[in-house]
Amino acid sequence: MLVDLKKEQILNIGVVGLGLIGGSLSKALKKYTSHNVYGCDIDPDTIQAAFNAGAIDFSIEDGDFSMCDLVFIALYPQKAVEFVKAHSNRLKENAIVMDLCGIKRYVVKELSPLAEENHFIYVGGHPMAGKESWGFQDTDGDLFRGASMIITPSDQTPVWVLDLLIGLFADIRFKTVNRTTPESHDSMIAFTSQLAHVVSSSYIKSPRALAHNGFSAGSYKDLTRVAKLNPNMWTELFLENKDYLTEEIDTIVAHLLEYKQAISTNNYDSLYTLLAKGSEIKEGLDK
Amino acid sequence: MLVDLKKEQILNIGVVGLGLIGGSLSKALKKYTSHNVYGCDIDPDTIQAAFNAGAIDFSIEDGDFSMCDLVFIALYPQKAVEFVKAHSNRLKENAIVMDLCGIKRYVVKELSPLAEENHFIYVGGHPMAGKESWGFQDTDGDLFRGASMIITPSDQTPVWVLDLLIGLFADIRFKTVNRTTPESHDSMIAFTSQLAHVVSSSYIKSPRALAHNGFSAGSYKDLTRVAKLNPNMWTELFLENKDYLTEEIDTIVAHLLEYKQAISTNNYDSLYTLLAKGSEIKEGLDK
Numbered sequence: 001m002l003v004d005l006k007k008e009q010i011l012n013i014g015v016v017g018l019g020l021i022g023g024s025l026s027k028a029l030k031k032y033t034s035h036n037v038y039g040c041d042i043d044p045d046t047i048q049a050a051f052n053a054g055a056i057d058f059s060i061e062d063g064d065f066s067m068c069d070l071v072f073i074a075l076y077p078q079k080a081v082e083f084v085k086a087h088s089n090r091l092k093e094n095a096i097v098m099d100l101c102g103i104k105r106y107v108v109k110e111l112s113p114l115a116e117e118n119h120f121i122y123v124g125g126h127p128m129a130g131k132e133s134w135g136f137q138d139t140d141g142d143l144f145r146g147a148s149m150i151i152t153p154s155d156q157t158p159v160w161v162l163d164l165l166i167g168l169f170a171d172i173r174f175k176t177v178n179r180t181t182p183e184s185h186d187s188m189i190a191f192t193s194q195l196a197h198v199v200s201s202s203y204i205k206s207p208r209a210l211a212h213n214g215f216s217a218g219s220y221k222d223l224t225r226v227a228k229l230n231p232n233m234w235t236e237l238f239l240e241n242k243d244y245l246t247e248e249i250d251t252i253v254a255h256l257l258e259y260k261q262a263i264s265t266n267n268y269d270s271l272y273t274l275l276a277k278g279s280e281i282k283e284g285l286d287k
Numbered sequence: 288m289l290v291d292l293k294k295e296q297i298l299n300i301g302v303v304g305l306g307l308i309g310g311s312l313s314k315a316l317k318k319y320t321s322h323n324v325y326g327c328d329i330d331p332d333t334i335q336a337a338f339n340a341g342a343i344d345f346s347i348e349d350g351d352f353s354m355c356d357l358v359f360i361a362l363y364p365q366k367a368v369e370f371v372k373a374h375s376n377r378l379k380e381n382a383i384v385m386d387l388c389g390i391k392r393y394v395v396k397e398l399s400p401l402a403e404e405n406h407f408i409y410v411g412g413h414p415m416a417g418k419e420s421w422g423f424q425d426t427d428g429d430l431f432r433g434a435s436m437i438i439t440p441s442d443q444t445p446v447w448v449l450d451l452l453i454g455l456f457a458d459i460r461f462k463t464v465n466r467t468t469p470e471s472h473d474s475m476i477a478f479t480s481q482l483a484h485v486v487s488s489s490y491i492k493s494p495r496a497l498a499h500n501g502f503s504a505g506s507y508k509d510l511t512r513v514a515k516l517n518p519n520m521w522t523e524l525f526l527e528n529k530d531y532l533t534e535e536i537d538t539i540v541a542h543l544l545e546y547k548q549a550i551s552t553n554n555y556d557s558l559y560t561l562l563a564k565g566s567e568i569k570e571g572l573d574k
Contacts, residue, residue, distance in 0.1 A: 128504040148501050178501040188502040191495035196506035199486060201565030202542035206535060208478035209568060214435050214465040215475040217415040219483035222509040227569035231562040238550050238558060248493060249547045253540050255489035260536040263525050271525060275518040278488030281496060282514035 014071035022074025023139030026055040028172035031141040073099040081110040088118040098125040104182035124152035132228040145173040190244035200227040301325040301358035309361025310426030313342040315459035318428040360386040368397040375405040385412040391469035411439035419515040432460040477531035487514040
């Protein structure tokens with residue numbers, strides 16, 4: 001197996017789900033590597049569009065992934081788990097399977113035992129890249145340029161697998177590959193990504209939103225950008241990260257109420273301290 | 288007076304306070320118009336820097352603004368009011384005075400009677416442009432390019448004054464000039480700008496902020512950009528817009544808690560509806 005999968009070799013890579021992430025991944029693989037890409041999607045029009053765009057070399061319609069050295073699953077978490085469960089007996093021995101879901105505890109817990117049982121190698125992944133739009137029509141072979149790729153290998157993941165994946169992600173222009181645990185991933189993502197979407201979606205619901213035309217500066221635009229989102233995907237992701245995300249919502253609400261308290265009591269010193277502290281933290285993090 | 292202040296004529300324009308807004312305004316006036324700019328700042332080094340950058344033609348150090356047809360006051364609200372009070376007897380008859388403060392009710396209420404008493408013409412203004420940095424070193428003659436300029440004239444403001452101001456703001460590359468009341472301005476700004484700064488400053492205070500390196504995508508960057516802010520200025524602005532701003536904080540907190548409720552009770556339909564509605568509002572506003 002080691003010999004078959006050396007980085008220098010041309011791999012057969014399956015990509016399941018040709019939406020924003022899977023479609024962009026396919027395009028990036030074709031743009032920056034020499035590997036063969038086998039695409040799979042429930043929508044025949046999407047498969048055709050992917051062929052037309054040169055994003056895939058072959059399509060897999062019969063569920064037979066036995067030719068693939070590596071399969072990326074770019075579906076929503078529950079569908080990803082269902083898909084691998086349904087096809088795990090059609091995978092090559094020691095094939096690498098990586099899901100690209102935005103939460104990791106649930107998926108890793110479901111897929112890890114399956115991998116052991118069926119002799120494939122599973123590693124969780126999450127590309128930290130996205131857009132306010134989705135579907136193959138918005139895919140971009142440079143979506144991952146400069147982004148972070150997060151992977152959640154186990155202690156048993158062979159070193160050659162990590163080497164292969166890290167090399168591949170560098171090839172398609174990720175800036176960094178960060179290795180962490182599913183727990184740590186879900187905890188951090190609750191803050192950096194999920195909370196941002198909850199806050200942005202809440203922000204836009206002020207009655208004043210509808211009348212703000214001509215009054216908006218960059219700060220409004222930034223705060224509300226990700227309010228435009230894919231509600232199917234985010235609903236599932238939020239529910240599968242309930243504990244960490246509700247903790248983050250509680251945290252920001254508590255902080256917002258501190259500012260409100262200082263403002264409503266005209267407490268200049270307290271408000272100044274809150275703002276100065278926030279500015280100091282932000283400046284420190286940007287360094 | 289009408290004759291003296293025709294748009295085609297070269298005006299003598301005073302700019303009081305050469306920080307980010309006043310300094311950028313001076314640079315824009317020198318870059319895009321032929322008017323003379325008289326700068327005024329408490330810091331001699333700033334005056335010197337403004338001369339060196341070609342942002343001002345003359346400096347006013349003795350408080351005599353009698354040569355100015357138009358004076359912009361680019362100070363924090365309380366200082367702006369104090370400054371105009373102290374110098375209102377050194378203004379030319381029918382000179383136009385415009386403050387550039389981020390809140391309007393307080394300033395307009397203080398300066399309007401003073402204008403009548405001292406025979407100058409006061410109009411409130413607020414350029415919807417800014418940066419996360421401040422001071423003359425960060426000024427930019429193109430800071431206002433594409434931005435909205437908000438003005439709050441009264442029913443008594445002469446038409447020639449509006450024509451002159453609107454022409455001048457177009458010259459220095461504002462995209463639009465919006466006329467509104469001080470009340471409406473303060474209400475809208477609470478939502479579009481002040482709340483954005485409160486939320487961003489609150490966001491960055493999560494304990495997870497310090498450990499997020501490698502996990503941040505664009506959404507985190509957008510949500511926290513304006514956490515870096517000038518605490519002196521924003522503390523004053525928030526306290527002078529207490530009613531509208533606390534109302535906006537209450538509104539977003541109530542919405543955040545709706546999302547939390549849906550998440551913590553695993554209510555897929557409710558969470559989906561909240562997210563879909565937010566996305567729909569945002570998409571509608573962007574059209």
